[in-house]
Amino acid sequence: MTVSLRLTTDEPCGTCQGTGAKAGTSPRLCPTCDGQGQVLRSGGGFALPEPCRECRGRGMVVDDPCPTCSGSGRARAARPVTARIPPGVSDGARIRLKGKGAPGEFGGPPGDLFIVVHVGADPVFARSGDHVTVTVPVTFPEAALGADVPVPLPRGGRVTLKIPAGTANGRTFRVRGRGAARRDGTTGDLLVTVEVVVPRSLPDVAREALAGYATALAEPDPRASLIATAEARPGIGRTAPA
Ligand SMILES: [Zn+2]
Ligand SMILES: [Zn+2]
Secondary structure: OEEEEEEEEEEEOOOOOOOOEOOOOOOEEOOOOOOOOEEEEEEOOEEEEEEOOOOOOOOEEOOOEOOOOOOOOEEEEEEEEEEEOOOOOOOOOEEEEOOOOOOOHHHOOOOOEEEEOOOOOOOOOEEEOOEEEEEEEEEHHHHHHOEEEEEEOOOOOEEEEEEOOOOOOOOEEEEOOOOOEOOOOOEOOEEEEEEEEOOOOOOHHHHHHHHHHHHHHOOOOOOHHHHHHHHOOOOOOOOOOO
């Protein structure tokens, strides 16, 4: 994917071509450091170099500053930059654009531009390493009877997921090769977690059908084991039902 960015950087001032000097004048060598940009400061028997204060390390001084840039030689400018984001890039990755950074001092080569990638939250899909996760709602009949469920894909389109009869809520299915692209050209998987949805309200005919289902099921109490285990723990007496 290619993204377009607007980059605000220091560019050479257009009025003075980056010299910082007013039109018709030019900067002169700094007399303090003789154009070196640094001076030797003696202390304790040693002579240590430090940036020249007169010219702030630039080696040149400007007598008549350029009115546009106040003598700095630089101007803020916004310029468009395009960057190719490789597929499957991870959050925090740095992409280096050679020579697209700030211009060098006094006509030196420009530096590199680093783009730090922040992978934003997607309203539907999430990342788990090279895999992409998605939660898909299914109805209770679909989970109980089995169904062909359409599942959206991260890069558009759908895939049909066949869920078997008796699928438990929260079960995760793997759709191979439909996740995030890896560096080596292979692709991770799409991990589909089904979530059984319970309707907030039911039309009468559905309510009656469900009541009939409960009667027909004749299932043993699904909580019998849980309650028996809880009450069999040491020090827990059987309490009267509330
Ligand atoms: Zn100087
Ligand atoms: Zn200027």
